[in-house]
Amino acid sequence: MLPYSTPNHDFAFEQSVIGMAMISLDGTILKVNSALCDLLGYSPQELTAGAPQDVNSLRELLNRVIQNARTAHGHQPSVPPIEYAYRHPSDRELYLHARCSVEHDPERGPKGYLVQFEDRTLLRQLMRQLEQKEQKLNEKENSFLQLLEELPLSVLITKKGIVHYVNSAALRLVNAMHPRDVLGISTDVIVDASYHHALKKRRATYAESGEIGSVDYLIRCLDGQEKMVTGFTLIIQYEGEKAAIGIFKDITEQRMEEDRVMQSEKLTTAGQLAAGIAHEIRNPLTSINGFVKLLRSAERSNELYFEIIESELKRIELIVNELLxxxxxxxxxxxxxxxxxxxxxxxxxxxxxxxxxxxxxxxPHYPLVPIYVQGEVNQLKQVFINLLKNAMEAMNHGGSITVDIVHSGPEVQIIVQDEGVGMTQEQIQSLGQPFFTTKDTGTGLGLMITKNIIHNHGGTMNVESTPDHGTTFTIHLPAL
Structure with a gap:
């Protein structure tokens, strides 16, 4: 037993799972426990008799511990720990953490050092692996951000609706000079107030199903300019957190061009209907003219004449309003x-x-009760006019066109069926493409616009046709 040790002290020393050594003030190793012997790969006799002279790693370790203890003891009350890469006799490299404390005798003062050795090899390896993975993630994120910078499309990364990243194209989209003009602001500021309901709906959909999908927004740039954009959103990990990356394209010019094409198609349709409408208006005008002459020649007024005149005038008004x-x-x-x-x-x-x-x-075949959908009246009228006009142009020898409305669960079906020349499957697949038409004088823009309007109303259109047996167009719209 050492002069300054006790039985309890010796028992705790020997049974400790941490490698421990008692070192005198002059640097002599007085005692080691079995855990330290297992850790360093030497017997107690080899360690207490002095480190083997041919093992530089062990000798350097002990010298560093003792020198560190001596230096600290002379200048500060506590001894800072050291980290050391130790070469084990089995040629394994260990990372040891050594903590030294000064042992005091109440009467004589400092009497030696207690050194504790902890094997941190596994921890060091895990930390190194973590650093390597973090470095790789940083490299990937940097490459990812570099890719986003090169994209011609506008990219915004948001967390909880707040912008955390914008690429150069997104800065140009919102007419910003520097990323700091956009970073930290809410998407509610960029998206026009009229589309905030679409923002809330997308967030609610993601919360319920985890899906976001594509969307069209009207945005308000930093200088007040309005633009129409289309894009989609994905959920990613950005800076260690879940984030939403939105990729958008400016379709302002495209929408303006579509509006111009739609307006042109409307005027073309109006011109084609003008001849038939002229006949429809001429008939009530002839009736009105005749009854006015009768009234002039009659000795007393006839109430029936006035009712007929009023009815015919209302008929003209309805036709003219629909044409406008x-x-x-x-x-x-x-x-x-x-x-x-x-x-x-x-x-x-x-x-x-x-x-x-x-x-x-x-x-027409209609239900007795009104069937409502959400939409824009004039656009849907144009859809139905285009379908009926196409059906009539496909029927060179007369016949009938049936128009059915079916309310089935969450949707409304409008079915237009003709008895015309019909189409092949190849022609059906090409329907809706610009400038594809089965007519001699058609442009193909009518059905393209029709499909676009139905899509903007959240609906779809199906076509079934058999050559020489007619065609059926079925429009599916969400019921209100």
């Missing part, structure tokens, strides 16, 4: 609840004379 719808700009109208059967009645009234001139009958 085709030339009104879309921006003047607001989306709202629409009774599908009501607007189909108006369209059929507008087109029935032109159909009669071709010996075609338009037969």
């Amino acid at each position: 719808v085709l030339s009104k700009p879309q921006g003047a109208h607001v989306s709202g609840p629409i009774d599908v059967s009501a607007i189909l009645d108006q369209i059929i009234t507008l087109m029935k004379v032109q159909a009669a001139l071709k010996n075609i009958e338009i037969i």
Whole structure:
């Protein structure tokens, strides 16, 4: 037993799972426990008799520990720990953590050092692996951000609706001079207030199903300019946290061009309907003219004449109003609840004379109750006019066109079926492409615009056709 040790002290020393050594003030190793022998790879006799002279790693370790203890003891109350790479006799490299404390005798003062050795090899390896992975992640993130910078599309990365990254294209999109102009602001500031409901809907959809999908937004640039963008969003890990990356494209010019094409198609449709409408207006005008002459020659007024004149005038007014719808700009109208059967009645009234001139009958089949969808009245009228006009142009020998409305669960189906020349499967697959048409004088833009309007209303359109047996167009719209 050492002069300054106790039985309890010796027992704790020997049984400790941490390698421990008692060292005198002059640097002599007085005692080691079995855990230290196992750790360093030497017996107690080899360690206490002095480190083997041929093992530089062990001798250097002990010298560093003792020198560190001596230096610290003379200048400060506690001894700082050291980290040391130790070469084990089995040629393994260990990373040791050595802590030294000064042992005091109440009467004689400092009497030696207690050194504890802890094997941190596994921890060091894990830390090194972690650093390597972190470095690789940083390299990947830097490469990822470099790729985003080179993209011609606008990219924004947001966390909880706050912008954390913008690429150069996104800065140009919102007319910003520097990233600091955009970083830290909410997407609610960039997206126009009229589309905030779309933002909330997307967030709610993601919360429920984990899906976001594509979207169109009207944005307000930093200088107040308005732009229309389309894009999609993905969920990624950015700077160690979940984030949303949105990739957007400016479609302002594209939308303006689509509006111009749509307006041109409307005017073309109006011109094609003008002849039939002229016949429809001429008939009530002839009746009104005749009854006015009768009234002039009659000795007393006839109430029936006035009722007929009023009825015919209302008929003219309805036809003229429906014709004017085709030339009104879309921006003047607001989306709202629409009774599908009501607007189909108006369209059929507008087109029935032109159909009669071709010996075609338009037969509506409607439910007794109104069926509502959410949409823009004039755009949906244009859809139905295009479908009925195409059906009539496909029927060179007369026949009938049936128009059905079916309310099935969450959707409304509008079915337009003709008895025309029909189409092949190849022609059906090409429908809706610009400038593809089955008619001699068509442009193909009518059906392209029709499909675009239906898509913007959240709907779809199916086509079934058999050559020489007619065609059926089925429009699916969300029920309100």
